[in-house]
Amino acid sequence: MTRSASGSLPQYVLQRVLLVIPMIWVILTLVFVVLRVAPGDPVSAALGGRLNAEALEQRREALGLNEPLIHQYWDYLSSVFRLDFGTTFSDNQPVLHVIRDNGGATLSLTLASFVVALVVGIPLGMVAGRYRDSVGDVVIRLFGILSYAAPIFFIGFLLQVYVAQPLGLPTSGMASPITVFTVQPVTHILLIDVFLSGDATAIGDVLEHLLLPALTLGLLICGVFIRLVRVNILQTTQADYVEAAEARGISRGRVTRKHAFRNALVPVITVIGLQFALLLGGAVLTESTFNWPGLGQKLVEYINDRDYGAVQGIITIFAVAVVLISLLVDIVNALVDPRVRY
Template identity: 60%
Template sequence: MSAASGSLPRYILVRLLLVVPMMWVLLTMVFLLLRVAPGDPVTAAFGDRLNEDQLDARRAQLGLDRPLIVQYLDYLGDAARLDFGQTLDNRDVLDIIQTQGGATLTLTIGAFLFAVLIGVPLGRIAGRRRDTPIDAGIRIFGVVSYAAPIFWVGIMLVLLVLKYFPSWPTDGIADSETLYYVPEKTKILLVDSILANDSVSTVDVLQHHVLPCFTLGLLLSGVIIRLVRINVIRTLGDDYVEAARARGIPERRVVRKHAFRNALVPVITVIGLQFALTLSGAILTERTFNWPGLGTELVTYVTDRDYVAVQGLVTFFALAVVVVSVVVDVLNALVDPRVRY
């Protein structure tokens, strides 16, 4: 017991130390990928509107006239201070993250909840009904849901909702009245509407959340279905499960109390990483549903060829993925002592 408990602090320390090289690799890749693009961001964005002297002044303002190694070191230093730079129209990227990150966060959490609520029960049923028509149907559903393009599924669901529920909102994060009357306190509209004790606005925000969250969660559920199914099948063949059956315990209770709980242990890590990957899926989902989050901002700045803003937002997403992965590893070590060794 003491060895297991003593190894946990060491495991956490090692994971925290590994954050440094992980972040360094990610930041370096972001920096280099944006620098291999032809031309420079100032010329790409303002080449037809500013003369050469004005372009040079813009480059100097953004530090793009300095040697590449100096830009790289400055970039690493800024990232360490959580300074994500400024856009070409002089907006602070950190302000954009603070202002519109709440919309992306609620979309991510909502989609993750839908993915778990869909994927875990279906994976459990498929594992218990292995090699039956029910299992085959669930497996096909999982493959299709994982492989389908997000924007296509979103459009199909919008058309379906408009046909059968024409009054249901399919665009934006809330009605204009809600956006106007709900005071901004946390920059998360759903939380702000609850804090304002405005039930009408809260219901309106929840209605706007359902369709985009369900769309993204539906596509993410395919991975969870497959993982839960495989681990349920594996645990159903373990000795302690056979012993429970030999004692006359009903099959449903064997699955619920013994196989299913232990099957979830190795799934926790992957489910947690899926939460981080949900951030990338949120980009296309936001564009499909006109969602005012970071994904929409990122696509806008890519279209405007504002590489500085793109670099700042992509850096933030990369850091978020690293932080989530570390938290998931630590939680997994708390649940399953085997991963500490």
């Protein structure tokens, strides 16, 4: 096979798509096994105080928990591939309804946090790389380390006390009750629905509630982008083509912006899929800190209720979302940097 054929974009995309299948299978298997080896009876834990022994046994039978594990495993896999993620044990509703009602809040928070991380992290990384070993570089690196290492709930509490209170910003929920009741749920994503409504007051209200949670979660991965951009700016500014551009009289700042910056973004694009997984994990703590009605907060509630029917469905959605985002990132990375196709 020639180099051009082996490095074609369609073949690379096909290879990545085929790799997604075993990845998803492994993830689904791990989710199934981990939840089944947990001690205790999930139905009794979720409903033991509300149903008698006979009703609990009927519920186990209806959920297939009395079947052999291999049968449960097969039913689980076949249900997922039919996009049926089961029902919750505690309130007996389809997991897809839970995802529909709460997933939009988590999606809004995750995307807004990505914007914060990119808007803050990439420029600071460029400045740190451009002015290496300066006071600004040291301060930016220290900021990146602290933002990544600090517990996310601690950052949330600090923002609530030192930012929300002086500025009068909301610290709980994703909108005022009047906004939630008046805006029609067209997409079940409140941030989109308020823009579709055209109500400026509702839009401002949702953005005010989103500001602090997005800033808290965005700072979690901001340090990763600072470090990646800084290191790659330093590497690319030492490349031969950069020295040649400077020899032609082009200023170092322009070379950094026009040439080094694009190459420095390649590793950032590569790790976006990994950071998406980190954001989903951080969303659990962020939503609990700000009482944000997303999947992270629902997941905590179901874990406390030991409702592993709901936990299994939500974690499966998270895992599949991470795999698909990673696939998309790989494709974008191949478009930006053709070298990854070989």
